[in-house]
Amino acid sequence: MIIAAGYGSRLRDLSDSKPLTPVAGIPLIELGVRQAHAAGARRVVVVTGHEAERLESFLAELTARTGIEVVPARVADWSLPNGHSVMAGSAKVRELGGSNYLLMMADHIFAVEILSRLAHADAADRGVTLAVDVRTDSPLVDPDDATWVQTDGQGRIRAIGKTIPEFDVVDCGAFLATPELAEAIAAAIAAGKSGSLSDGMQHLADQGRAAVMEVAGAWWLDVDDPRAHAIAEDQAPQHLGLLYA
Numbered sequence: 001m002i003i004a005a006g007y008g009s010r011l012r013d014l015s016d017s018k019p020l021t022p023v024a025g026i027p028l029i030e031l032g033v034r035q036a037h038a039a040g041a042r043r044v045v046v047v048t049g050h051e052a053e054r055l056e057s058f059l060a061e062l063t064a065r066t067g068i069e070v071v072p073a074r075v076a077d078w079s080l081p082n083g084h085s086v087m088a089g090s091a092k093v094r095e096l097g098g099s100n101y102l103l104m105m106a107d108h109i110f111a112v113e114i115l116s117r118l119a120h121a122d123a124a125d126r127g128v129t130l131a132v133d134v135r136t137d138s139p140l141v142d143p144d145d146a147t148w149v150q151t152d153g154q155g156r157i158r159a160i161g162k163t164i165p166e167f168d169v170v171d172c173g174a175f176l177a178t179p180e181l182a183e184a185i186a187a188a189i190a191a192g193k194s195g196s197l198s199d200g201m202q203h204l205a206d207q208g209r210a211a212v213m214e215v216a217g218a219w220w221l222d223v224d225d226p227r228a229h230a231i232a233e234d235q236a237p238q239h240l241g242l243l244y245a
Helices: 028-038 052-066 083-095 112-118 179-190 197-206 226-239
Strands: 002-004 044-048 070-074 101-105 108-110 128-133 148-151 157-161 169-177 210-214 220-222
Touching: 002 028, 002 083, 028 044, 028 052, 028 101, 028 108, 028 112, 044 052, 044 083, 052 070, 070 083, 083 101, 083 179, 083 197, 101 108, 101 112, 108 112, 108 169, 112 128, 112 169, 128 148, 128 197, 157 197, 157 210, 169 179, 169 210, 169 220, 179 197, 197 210, 220 226
Parallel strands: 002 044, 002 101, 044 070, 128 210
Antiparallel strands: 101 169, 108 220, 128 169, 148 157, 148 169
């Protein structure tokens, strides 16, 4: 599942649709779909919202061109926090007969080994596994926009959020999710939270059901602003290999 419903305000100077913003000639959403497919996903659900008709038209063309089955799931109100997109996408996954899924953000790109490892990180003792990086001071990480994670040192999440006071890893924006994640977001909303993905993650963490997978030095990037886009243009072809072949 790829979340691609938001407005993308920080990239507006470059593009009026973040998912369709090209990186070295390939739109971000196409990179995401191809990455998921390379990691073993047999189908990709893309949650749409802002510029939905335009994006869905591109996804139909992408399916016809690549043979990768891409299914749109339009969120009712794309201005709501991103957990609402996860719930909409999870409902589509269930409708299609699925259960667990790789969850990605449309503006995050990854070396394929991250997603390939994450796809096999399922275990009965967790409801979600998050890819994290110990390189919290990496020049590729935007400290003003990053989501930080505090772990217990044993592979479990204690706290997650953009403003938590203590952390030891950074959220890479890729998850292996079970149906528990959407249920946790709904529970967080019922408890008065806004419905962000981090709200659901914290709910699972509080139950001991949120685990991490460290990316072990592999390359990833959040393409959220012009600075990050320039880095992506320079580095993505090298690190994404066959996607640019």
